[in-house]
Amino acid sequence: MKINLANIRQEYAKGGLKVSDMPDNPLPLFEKWLNEAIEAQTAEPTAVLVGTVSPEGTPSTRTVLLKALREGKFVFYTNYESRKGTHLANNPHISLSFVWHELERQVHVEGIASKVSAQESDAYFQTRPYKSRIGARISPQSRPIANRMEIMRKFVAEAARWLGKEVERPSNWGGYEVEPLRIEFWQGRPSRLHDRFLYTFSAQDNSWKLERLAP
Ligand SMILES: Cc1cc2nc3c(=O)[nH]c(=O)nc-3n(C[C@H](O)[C@H](O)[C@H](O)COP(=O)(O)O)c2cc1C
DSSP: OOSOGGGOOOOOOSOOOOGGGOOSSHHHHHHHHHHHHHHTTOSSTTEEEEEEEOTTSOEEEEEEEEEEEETTEEEEEEETTSHHHHHHHHOOEEEEEEEEGGGTEEEEEEEEEEEOOHHHHHHHHTTSOHHHHHHHHHOOTTSOOSOHHHHHHHHHHHHHHHTTSOOOOOTTEEEEEEEEEEEEEEEOOGGGOOEEEEEEEETTTTEEEEEEEOO
């Protein structure tokens, strides 16, 4: 490698977090940070890195877009037969990492994923552009394919089939909602002395415990 990676470093000084900034419930604060990322026009503010675990116990990640935050749950849409989908069918433990580099912030969520209702998936599916709805119907997400032509042929044939009709959501495509059990807010600070606050949900007393973590 020609570039010396060891020399690439930045000081983080855009903000700070005090315990007095931290509400009892982390979800309104998450919403505030997400809104601030949208307002600051960060690249893909709703993008989130989703971590799942295979039946063999090996972790993997990929990016999706957060499509709703409702009743304290994080909602995204995907193919239920994809790699992540087969992982979640076996083990619903999931991680969600939001990284907003422009604001020197990250939020890490860990929790339990479950499928949203068919009605909710149908409603969201119909808001997607026509071509995305067609794409969702024909893509065997995460499976090997011979070449790009194969998928383009399927796309064109399916698009012709549904022309002028309401495209039906395929049963293998839909939403997951993530019930958070652990939420960490991270704000970069100078000299790598970052601010980290961890919320852990206690089901016993139905409340969130707050701790400051070392950077
Ligand atoms: C910015 C961005 C947003 C994406 N959004 C989604 C999404 O909302 N749903 C989805 O299934 N894949 C989305 N993808 C593609 C996934 O990262 C991934 O390739 C796909 O879901 C297959 O993952 P898997 O094989 O691990 O299941 C997105 C990729 C990027 C870069």
